[in-house]
Amino acid sequence: MAETSVRVVIVDDHSIFRSGLKADLDASIEVVGEAYDVESAVLAVTGAAPDVVLLDVHLPGVGVPAGTSGGAEVMRRAAASVPGTRFLALSVSDKAEDVVGVIRAGARGYITKGSSGADVSRAVLAVASGDAVFSPKLAGFVLDAFGAAVGETAAASDELDRLSAREQEVMRLIARGYAYKEVAAALFISTKTVESHVSAVLRKLQLSSRHELTAWANARRLL
Template identity: 65%
Template sequence: MTGTPASPPAEPVRVVVVDDHRMFRTGVKAELEEVAGDRIDIIGEAPDVDTAIAVIRRDLPDVVLLDVHLPGGNGRGGVDVLAGCVAVDSRRGRPVRFLALSVSDAAEDVIAVIRAGARGYVTKTITGTDLANAVCRVADGDAVFSPRLAGFVLDAFGAAAGEIAEVDEELDRLSQREREVMRLIARGYQYKEVAKELFISIKTVETHVSSVLRKLQLSSRHELTAWAMGRKLV
């Protein structure tokens, strides 16, 4: 009698830790390795904006644990890292997802990184077990917040939880490249400027814009700009 073949073990979540304090990075790695077992694989780390962008683009992790306040870049810390990695996919072909991990629980910090594209925000008071669970949830596409921080996001975006879910559902219709094109168009870039910025042809830009408009059921780039601005995506 032949038994049912066992399912292959799930691949570990590939994680990059970004923080300007080496001892903190070391502590996070040690804690996650202890509590997460084979669920998480720490594949890289970085101490500043520019190194973080380079490491993320090179190693293509599933999740980036991102400090909010970092040296380098344009002086915006974690927001600069998010901006520099907007078109990067993980090795599994899905967007690299970001979980902010910060000592700060200030509303302006939370709102800034969420608007820039982070999937969640937890403070450094979190336990190792809860952090491991948060990393795995973010890798699966969930949004994760420390308890009192979720209210900042709801207040800032002026939406109920159902409305946020609706926005996410609409964004999920777009590929990562389409999202990148959408953001540039919404910022007022011309097609040739988008092409130059993304190193693609003007024809490819036109194709992406047409696809975005179709998926979002919009009729013009002006409607697209209003749609993006209304959701704080630009």
């Protein structure tokens, strides 16, 4: 093992893959933990505080929100406890939605399981040093998605400008699924006032229901 090594946790639900990858990694990389699902991954990562986590995107786990991958859930649960740890996604999938989803969740790179041990090692060392790592095809997905996100953010800002500060508060609570009475209690206003604000929000945003409002807010990442 090299005198100065990069400490890594490997997270994948297939033990044979973990063993093979561990054997193929460069001598400068020290594997300090392994995990097979969301719960064991969070424990391994927070316990070892590695430099890099090689993280499978699609992991089994309890309590993973609908529409969220297991890998993204690991980052959500563990990242705050290990601020110096970087996550490198490793998956059989090269779908745009998988790539973009884990990058938005906090991964510093994304490589596929078809990569050689040498390629994975180079990616680990690059991510450990602060670089972002993607294959050319996957990098295109990220550039397209985040270029679009800039436009979406500007559009959302323009739409939010139509709402007063109070209407924005009500909008976010309603979009998160709060009942009118709960919104009223949280903001110290009457239920009737909440109803008036919701009507104004729907009218100004040209929406017809609170379900459309939730979809609108989710699409603009306002929740």
